[in-house]
Amino acid sequence: MAVISPNAPTAELQALDAAHHLHPFTHGAGLRDKGARVITRAEGVWLTDSEGERILDAMAGLWCVNVGYGRKELAAAAARQMEELPYYNTFFQTTHVPAIQLAAKLAELAPGDLNHVFFASSGSEANDTNIRLVRTYWAEKGEPQRDVIIGRWNGYHGSSVGSGSLGGMKGMHAQGGMPIPGIHHIDQPDWWSEGGDMSPEDFGLARARALEAAIERIGPDRVGAFIAEPVQGAGGVIVAPETYWPEVQRIVDKYGILLIADEVICGFGRTGNWFGSQTLGVSPHIMTVAKGLSSGYQPIGGSIVNDEVAAVISGTEFNHGYTYSGHPVACAVALENLRILEEEGVVDRVREETGPYLKARFEELADHPLVGEAKIVGMMGSIALTPDKATRAPFAADAGTAGYICRERCFANNLVMRHVGDRMIVSPPLVISKEEIDTLIERARRSLDEAHAQLTEQGLMVAGQR
Ligand SMILES: *Cc1c(COP(=O)(O)O)cnc(C)c1O
Numbered sequence: 001m002a003v004i005s006p007n008a009p010t011a012e013l014q015a016l017d018a019a020h021h022l023h024p025f026t027h028g029a030g031l032r033d034k035g036a037r038v039i040t041r042a043e044g045v046w047l048t049d050s051e052g053e054r055i056l057d058a059m060a061g062l063w064c065v066n067v068g069y070g071r072k073e074l075a076a077a078a079a080r081q082m083e084e085l086p087y088y089n090t091f092f093q094t095t096h097v098p099a100i101q102l103a104a105k106l107a108e109l110a111p112g113d114l115n116h117v118f119f120a121s122s123g124s125e126a127n128d129t130n131i132r133l134v135r136t137y138w139a140e141k142g143e144p145q146r147d148v149i150i151g152r153w154n155g156y157h158g159s160s161v162g163s164g165s166l167g168g169m170k171g172m173h174a175q176g177g178m179p180i181p182g183i184h185h186i187d188q189p190d191w192w193s194e195g196g197d198m199s200p201e202d203f204g205l206a207r208a209r210a211l212e213a214a215i216e217r218i219g220p221d222r223v224g225a226f227i228a229e230p231v232q233g234a235g236g237v238i239v240a241p242e243t244y245w246p247e248v249q250r251i252v253d254k255y256g257i258l259l260i261a262d263e264v265i266c267g268f269g270r271t272g273n274w275f276g277s278q279t280l281g282v283s284p285h286i287m288t289v290a291k292g293l294s295s296g297y298q299p300i301g302g303s304i305v306n307d308e309v310a311a312v313i314s315g316t317e318f319n320h321g322y323t324y325s326g327h328p329v330a331c332a333v334a335l336e337n338l339r340i341l342e343e344e345g346v347v348d349r350v351r352e353e354t355g356p357y358l359k360a361r362f363e364e365l366a367d368h369p370l371v372g373e374a375k376i377v378g379m380m381g382s383i384a385l386t387p388d389k390a391t392r393a394p395f396a397a398d399a400g401t402a403g404y405i406c407r408e409r410c411f412a413n414n415l416v417m418r419h420v421g422d423r424m425i426v427s428p429p430l431v432i433s434k435e436e437i438d439t440l441i442e443r444a445r446r447s448l449d450e451a452h453a454q455l456t457e458q459g460l461m462v463a464g465q466r
Helices: 010-020 029-034 073-085 097-108 123-141 161-166 198-220 243-256 276-279 307-313 328-344 346-367 401-412 434-457
Strands: 039-043 046-049 054-057 114-120 147-151 183-187 221-228 259-261 285-290 299-308 371-377 380-385 418-420 423-426
Touching: 010 418, 029 299, 054 434, 073 276, 073 328, 097 299, 097 328, 114 123, 114 307, 123 161, 123 198, 123 221, 123 259, 123 285, 123 299, 123 307, 123 434, 147 198, 183 198, 198 221, 198 243, 243 259, 285 371, 328 346, 346 380, 346 434, 380 401, 401 418, 401 423, 401 434, 423 434
Parallel strands: 147 183, 147 221, 221 259, 259 285
Antiparallel strands: 039 046, 046 054, 114 299, 285 299, 371 380, 380 423, 418 423
């Protein structure tokens, strides 16, 4: 079998990649012109590319490498499990030890009576499970008409047809026939972009009450669930005003609908607690998990449901499951990852030490002439770029132009920071040290300086209309 050598020149790897590899969320022409950056190794918070550059990964891959790269214990756990039992399924009354152990561990870590886990291999799959779970739950309770699920515009719940429908990404809905029937969306609690002249507190209440208005419009007997991320991730790290979540909880309780907290990013320490729901003081009936569950070392996700939902679902045969639901190697690696997070006190350190340090340093960026606000919860943060801090104006150029320029400067400065429109976001590995945080901020500031100079030179520091 002839395969290209991993040590082949970067240009050859890039050409072969562009010729045969279709990338997610990537414009094909851009990829062919520029070539993809080839990542070859990683250790801690540092990536190495095929040119030998060392890059600070302030995104933890895709928000998932919570314990950092290069953890030998995780490799060992995978190898041990592959030798013992590389695969068996959990269908038709069979099970295996890693799935038992992981389900029990998650029940222990998850708040309240969230004690039951349905496994998947990703967040998208888990949210697809949730759609069927919610509708089956209500059908079993004799209310099959409660098949509507409410999500939020600019929420992200995955990329499959079902989970992409729950999400509110208009660019995704435009391709491939989404959303599926029975999914409604309400506006997001993004005060910076959409709050107008309202105070953040009033705006938070108003956006929560949009849920109540939607339930009343659709019919209180038709709505089965509301799904939301405790802190929106892919939408740009949108932190709701403090008034938002208590009001959402009140509305969910009043109408007796299920609350699904999509914890795929917020879970496993990202916000300084095990789950984002704990940080924000909300009590979901179902939580979606993935990403940090295995720190990305194995593909695994799941739905953690409370005692009542589990009891109702167990009253029937739930005709649903994935070949890799509770994959033993993924479970073994996830379990070892949770052990590391717990025994090394990673979550506590984010809450008490490195999280507050990152917050203080990150919020300093708000004094930069290009930056309007800096928002951060635990270790997920974002800054809004603006040509006019006082009015929170967007740029006159197409949304994302400034963000893209800034992202490119970060890349050139060996810092992985993502842009969502004109917000720049960070979500570093939770094991990042204070010294590495200083490096992150220093590189971010340098990149902002360069982006500001470039935007000024190109005449783009001009306010536009919302
Ligand atoms: C990434 C993400 C998902 C989808 O997870 P995949 O593993 O990519 O399918 C779902 N919800 C949220 C909040 C996410 O950030």
